[in-house]
Amino acid sequence: MNDPYGTLGVARTASEQEIKSAYRKLAKEFHPDKNSGNPKAAEKFSDATKAYDLLSDKQKRAQFDRGEIDAEGNPLNPFGGMGGGFGRGGSARGGYGGGGQPGGGFRDPEFGGFTPDDMDLGDLFEGLFGGGRARPAGNAGGRRGFGQRPPPPPKKRGADIQYRLAVPFVDAAAGNDQRITLADGKAISLKLPGGVEDGTQMRLKGKGHKGPGGDGDGIVIVEIGSHPFFRRDGDNIRMDLPLTLDEAINGAKVKCPTVDGPVMLTIKPGTNGGTVMRLAGKGWTRRGAKSASGEAKRGDQLVTLEIQLPDDLGDLKTRLGDWQDDAKPREKFGL
Known part of the structure; x- marks a missing residue:
């Protein structure tokens, strides 16, 4: 999934309601319950759910729109290319290891400049990432090495998957167990919590998308139906x-x-x-x-x-005849 907007078929300016409507339409069409034995439908259902998870979260959507995270919710590389210094007048003068000085660096005959001998890049990277600096033994010319590499980022946990579970009124009232089919096609029995309400969320540990840092969770949102007389x-x-x-x-x-x-x-x-x-x-x-x-x-x-x-009040009127009730039921109201 490269573009969650494209996956749901909505514009980048789509409102929250338009995003929700598009997701419900796709979820209804590709739900595993209606497409048993069709792995492509299950994949489309999973992609649509993943896209909805991202775009329904205002913070994640804003980060994606700014290019800070990808469609999977993973952070993008915060550093661009670091080559290309600038000389006088703002013209490019080459990057580290290039430009107007042998061996790299930059020196202007009028304003001076720097060469690799003049600076300690280890100080720069130590300031960025922390940690000590590694110096190779016998470093000729007194040049100091770069700082240690930053620790790898923590492994990202898989994204959660949202499910909407329609529960009949009588089942919700009595707390009857419900069956729900997950994105992987497996059906499980779900026990409703006491006092369940419309909109109650239930978390299924490890039933979300897989990830290097562990599987995400399944989030079940309960929707309780109405009843004709209860x-x-x-x-x-x-x-x-x-x-x-x-x-x-x-x-x-x-x-x-x-x-x-x-x-x-x-x-x-x-x-x-x-x-x-x-x-x-x-x-x-x-x-x-x-x-x-x-x-x-x-x-x-x-x-x-x-x-x-x-x-038909005819027979009742005949039986009552001229009888009238002498009670005064509205007397307590002062009437």
């Missing part, structure tokens, strides 16, 4: 459960859905609409809280009962 409230889950009028008046046993499957609720005779029933331990997994078996503890499910009148 909604999260901290560690609890809320839902509204409709009742018929006769169930509310006479009482009944009704089925109620939970993220673990339906359970039976006992409705007492004369139950009012708006009554909240609590199902203990049927809520969201809690962060850091463990049961005796080692599983994450969970919040509760809060069920709000709603009395639903029949669509």
Whole structure:
């Protein structure tokens, strides 16, 4: 990968959203789950992920644009060519070991100058890199040698790879394990942390790109889906459960859905609409809280009962006749 912009197919002036959209499109097209047995697709997926890793990091992107790092994130050579001194009037007069003096150096007949005998390059390199200077034995003419070479740069660790994991609401709530396919085509089982939220990041040690200083990590970003009737409230889950009028008046046993499957609720005779029933331990997994078996503890499910009148009120009106309820439910409001 020579140019991350070219890999993602975006301009150098692309916004963060344009870069993210381009990456998602390529990731969806070349994901190993959809291209099993196609090594070229896996390679393109890996290149796209590597390019997104670099360009989604504002600091790395700026360093790349300035030419300080390459497309792999490795630093470029901080020193250019060191040849070519300048003579009078700014004209080039040759570099070390060339120019107007035999044996190298530069000396102007009017302004003087230097030769290798006049300077100690070891002092220059010692100032740049530190360390002592090595002098060959019997150095003729008293010339001193160059400073020791700088220590090699530390080996660079491989880049991280980002993954986005779509998790259904009920799985996130109950803490069900998830399967994810990595860039190398291997599928692994992933245990969700207690209290997982949309945007939670999970680090997979050593599941990133390979590097001379060790493999990078896999960074899994969790994306939790919505649900048609469950909604999260901290560690609890809320839902509204409709009742018929006769169930509310006479009482009944009704089925109620939970993220673990339906359970039976006992409705007492004369139950009012708006009554909240609590199902203990049927809520969201809690962060850091463990049961005796080692599983994450969970919040509760809060069920709000709603009395639903029949669509056809004719029969109900006939049965009620002229009866009127003498209760004053809004009296507490001063109305």
